[in-house]
Amino acid sequence: MGNKYKIAWLPGDGVGVEVMEAAKIVLDRVALDAEYIHGDIGWEFWCKEGDSFPARTIDLLKNVNAAMFGAITSKPVKTAEKELVPELQGKGMVYRSPIVRMRQMFGLYTCLRPCKAYPNNPLNYKEGIDIVVFRENTEDLYSGVEFNTVPEKLRDTLAELSPAFKAFKDLKSDEYAISCKINTRKGSERIVRAAFEFARKFNRKKVTVVHKANVVRATDGLFFETAKAVAKDYPEIKMDDANIDAMTMWLLKNPFNYDVLVAPNLYGDIISDLSAQMVGGLGFGCSANIGAKLGVFEPSHGSAPKYTGQYKVNPIATILAAKMMLDWLGETAKGKIIEDAVAEVIAGGKVRTYDMGGSDTTIQMAQAIAGKCAVPAK
């Protein structure tokens, strides 16, 4: 008989490989009935093939229940081009972040980032913080519609359509650049609804909509207006809103005023890092990218090249990402076993990676967590 689940296993590179090894120790401990299928992704494949997210990996993702993803090194476009094998250089290949492509290609519109202060974590900003960030994951300034050199046709059209554009119109095509922030009503509605549905399901009291609608009127205005309309369907949940700049300040000043946050892509990227820092930093920041058919689970940290090979980074973010995957698959009992074990190891204070002030390795941390997993006897 086959396994119940097929999981794409995408370690990527840098410390991505190490934290995924750690997560696997814990998943094996709770005996998830899954086949883990390795997928090529990362810097190595950019250099060798000109594509860090090869077609074979895209095909793999079409045929699995979920995926776990580690981390990937990215470099600026010009540096990236120089690292291609000689045969591929000068062919106009442009490096684009594979995770951003994956989110867009598979419609993984919900980026869910819980930020919970597990008791006795020496890195907690304050004990008791429990914030959940819902970040729109496919649109906004991440639309990928960008112009390094602005085509004349576009310049003339903009000059005709927008009085504000007159200030830029006389610049030469390579003297300015345009990145399009594109937000749709559908995209805004589905992420806000996801946030409210979560609040309803888990008995959360408030959803705060983060935006900058007073300045970025068109796109953030659309997001905010849509959010207000969606909120009407959830009368039992309070809704408020904040501008992104004030939000960062208030979040630090009084994190206990916040419960569920929902934001367009870039603001969500920012506030999720801030929120993660308040509960221990990126070693604790777990992330789910969820669409209608596929969920991809990852730590929100990068590949940390300077630590590669040292097995010193904290695997808890990735282990909590695995827990989120279990929840999403409906394996909530196993998910809870993992979360309880993480909480117990943190509370115990004996096993600590370098970020927590200790010297335990990535693998020792994973083994300690696996050791606390209260797996029921077969």
Ligand code: IPM
């Ligand atoms: C994240 C990361 C990514 C993002 C990068 C690696 C493209 O910062 O997942 O938050 O900006 O979304």
Ligand code: MG
């Ligand atoms: Mg980020």
